[in-house]
Every structure is written in structure tokens, then in C-alpha cells.
Amino acid sequence: MTANVLFAGRPDAWPTYEPLLKAELARLGVDADLRNDFAPAEVDYIVYAPSGPVSDFLPFTRLKAILSMWAGVEKIVPVAPADVPLTRMVDSGLEQGMTEWVVGHTLRYHLGMDAHIQGQNGAWEPKAPPLAKDRHVTVLGLGALGTASAKALAALGFRVTGWSRTQKDIEGVACLAGTDGLQAALAQAEIVILLLPDTPATENTLNAETLAMLPKGAKIINPGRGPLIDDAALLAALDSGQAGHATLDVFRVEPLPPEHPYWAHPNVTVTPHIASETRESTAAEVIAENIRRFEAGEPLLHLVDRSLGY
Template sequence: MAIFLCGGWALDQPEGRAEQQRWLQALQQVLPGEDWVLQKPDGPAQAAAIEIAVVANPPPGSLQGLPRLALIQSLWAGVDRLLQDLTLPHDVPLCRMVDPAMNEAMVQTALWATLAQHRGFFRCQQQQRTAQWRQPAQLRAGEWQVLVLGQGELGGRVARALAGLGYAVAGWSRRPRAGEGLRTLHGAAGLAQGLATADTVINLLPLTEETRGFFDAARFAAFKRGAAFVNLARGAHVDEPALLAALDAGQIGHAMLDVFREEPLPAPHPFWSHPQVTVLPHTAAQTDPRSAAEVVAANVRALRSGAALQHGVLRSQGY
């Protein structure tokens, strides 16, 4: 049986081939002796030999015609693009990536963004451009309210890390959820309460049909005036013109954005030059092939031994 390594890599370009090889080498380290298929199966015999697909946002239709496919393992935490592929086999288990190294990187970025906003360091950076010497107020961490939207693997880790530094943290989810000692909010009433009081709002929601365009003009109007917004999830969560209008009106004091509706972010986009926006090039947390390969290997072994797969996706919920 074979494993199909399939991604959105441009294999006709050196960078795409290099990225595929980087993943292949990491996977071969932890799954030695496997038969790897690196391109579209060459005929029915090779297609029938594929048991597992390890995927990184492959082109739509890539997993059609694989009669013995028993597992689709994503290399990315988000599976929204995969689920938009109407040809994805519905009866094959789909597992998302929960990479411990990526989780730690996400925590680091969220801590940096919150600390820079809380202590006024983004403002100091702006003042440097015009040689202004103004010391921002130094509030205690416990005086800075943080709302983390999404209490899954990433959101929960971020909320606990911030609480560990003394911040006043609340975690929000659609339904009631235990927060392991954290203050938790849920539903429409909890969201309204959290947005009205938070100094920093961090988005780590999954992208589903319910959350697409979640941050629109009405949602930004519900923020505490002057609050900071940190988007570490998906660009499609945000109505970008609405965010720009909220920034210009002072309703949002600062936006730290790692993801965008169009990537790379086009050079003429107003986010690049807006004085209250910090742009990251989708680098808040990248999957680390070394640790991610171990996660893939664990599910491959689980499938073959009949054990439970880890991090399975509930397709009806979109994550």
C-alpha cells in the first residue's frame, strides 16, 4: 500500500519542488520504508494502491478515483479549503493537523501582540518615525482585558498562556465549554459582553459558513471603543472595508493582522500604510515539518492497528 503526498505546491517551479521535498524528507524520517506517490497516480493500479493521502491544500479533485483510500491527513490546522472541495470522498476519515511546535509559535505571537498593545509599544514605534518622546501609561496586566474568540486547541492554549502572565482573560465559544480555570463566555450574549469590555480581541475561530465575514461593521461597533484587534485565524473572517472604517473612526485603536482575504497582500492595499495597522505576512505560526511528521506518523500507525485516529474533523461543523 502507498501514501499519496499531495499539496498545492507548484511542482513546475523550484520553490514548489523544494517544499514538497522538505515534507517528504521529514515524513520519511518517521515513516521509513513507505511507498510514496508524489504526483497524480499513474493509472488504475497505482491509484488502487493508495491507502492514505497526506495533503496540504491540494487542488480540487486530487483525491478522486482512489478506491482504497482510508485516511485523509491534513498538514494544516485549518481544513476549510479541503471541505470546499465537493469531490472530497465523504466516507473517508479526515484529520486535521495539531502541531505542537505551531501551537507554541501561535502562543508566542499572541503574547507579543497583546503585550505590545497593552504596554503601548506599537504607539512608541509610530512615535519613533517623528522623533516623539512620549511615555505610554504602564497598566498592570490584570488591568488589561483580553478576549480570545475560539476555544479549540489553539485558542485554549493562547488564553491559558495570557492568563499565566496575569492578564484578565476570557475565552468565547459558540456553546458552553469548560475553560480549565479560565473565565468562559458563550453564545450571543457572552460575545456582546466580552466585546464590550475587552481591550484586546484575539480571533482564533475556525472558518466556517457561520464565521465567514464574522467581523463586519456591526461587530466592530460592538467592540469597546479604542480596543485592539488581532486576527490570527483567517482573512475571510474580516470585512476589510468595515475594519478600515472602524480604524479611521477610532472605534478600533489598532489592528494586528496576520491573514488577509487576498494573499500575498497586494501592494496598493491600504493596510500596508495605515498608521494603526501592523501587517504580518501570514507568519504568526507555521507548521513545522519535523513535529508535524510525528503527528502524521501517529495517525498512520493508528489506522493500521485499528486504534482511534487523533484530531478527526466533524465535517458538519467544518472543523
């Protein structure tokens, strides 16, 4: 039987995704009809983004699965039918892009690059940075993106600690878990990277109390989710010198309003949610594979646990 697949991402993404998805479905031998204009009652699968045209799932009475185009599903879980499987986007392009961004900004802090880029003042100050083996870096969140980033940093020789809700085992990374583990992970973090999901349990992971656990002058990198940080507490920590600098890619409100104090703060670097993007070619592979799996009665990849929110 033909599987009817509705593309419900951003309309401007359809011309790119249509040929890629059709080719990948054909390559996998999936009998599918892919469109962006199905009648809801005829749809088996929705390739979905919250920025797309679908906001009400009730008319989709024969829906088999919702295949998110986004890594984060916090905006989808509250509105998606509880009895319909929901998958999140985990693809090689997303992982590589995030890893490159995280490694780049970690090296920027580690090597003290800002002092030379901004300090062209004629002062000759030959102070070399420590080697990576003498630099402690902590990654909060050891999902697909956090694990990939932690492994890459460990491969460069950094002393990497990873923290997650449940205990993980990653070669080259000192893995901690739970409340006590978080305190230990932060206590040695000269550079801390946030790659946790956005859930009620992770909101304000960095707050006044946890920021005080960091070594004085620690650098903060957040390509994860805006609500992971208590903004007022971070600004206070930056003003006091408890935090040395923050590079922030994600925010509670996006685009970040022009009047937000992050823009003008001398110890904050704002990047406009560019740490990583879903790459259409690799995303199409994941989406098509999940349709093949469901049609074949096999487990879906990257199935969301709704009790955890990711």
C-alpha cells in the first residue's frame, strides 16, 4: 500500500526537500506519495516543523507518525497527539555542524584569541596558552550533539567532563550524572558548554547557585537552548567577574531584541542561532529511513520519550 507523506515544513523548504525525499524514498524501496497539499484524513506521515503550515493534528485521523525536522521538540510535544509516535531530527550533518561550532568557540577561549584579534595596540605580550591537556572543559548534556562535541574535544586532548541526567559511558570523557555529579562537573569547568534539551527539568540549569560553583572567570558557551540559562543571574556573574565571558547562540526570545543587555555587554558574544542547522540531504535520509522502518514494522529511530520531553 502506498504511504501518503505530507511535507509540513516551511513552504520555502519544499522545493529543496521534495527531490531529496523522493529520491531517498525510492532508493529505500518505499512506495510513497510525497506532497505538500494532502487532505488531512489521507495522511500517513507528517514531515513536520513548527514553522510550517500544520498547527492542529486532530484532522489527521490515520496518522502513523510525526517526523520532526528539528532536533528540539519542546514546541511539538505539547500539541502532538499522545498516541502517535514522534521522532526528533538527529542526523550526521547536524552533528558535524554543531561539533565544528563548539570546537571553534572552545579553541577561541582556550587560545585567548580575542585578546589578539581585538588588542592590536602595539603591546608585545608573548604569553602562550596552556596545552589542551591542562584545560578542563565540561559538556552539559550527552545526547547525540553533546556526545559528538565531547568526543571531538577529547580527541584534541582537552580534559573533558560530561554531565547528563543518567549515567553515560563515553571513551575519553569523564562522565558524571545526577545532582552531585553536576556540582562536580561545574567545579572544574574552565569552559562549560550547554547542550541539554529544553525541558522543565533543565530550565535555568545555569543559575545564581550553579554559576557560583564554576571556577572564577569560567567561560560559557550555549548552543543548546535559551531557557537553560537564567539571564539575570548570568549578567550578574559576568559583571562580578565570576563568569569571564559567554558566547550565546540561543535565547528565550528569538530574534534577540535589540534592547537586550546581551548585545551591549562587553563580555558577551551573541551569535544568531547558527551553531548548527539541519542539512537537507542528511535529514532526508533520516526521514525516509524512519518511514521505511515503520512500514516494515521495525523500531523508529530517535523516538521521543514524551515523559522526558526529548
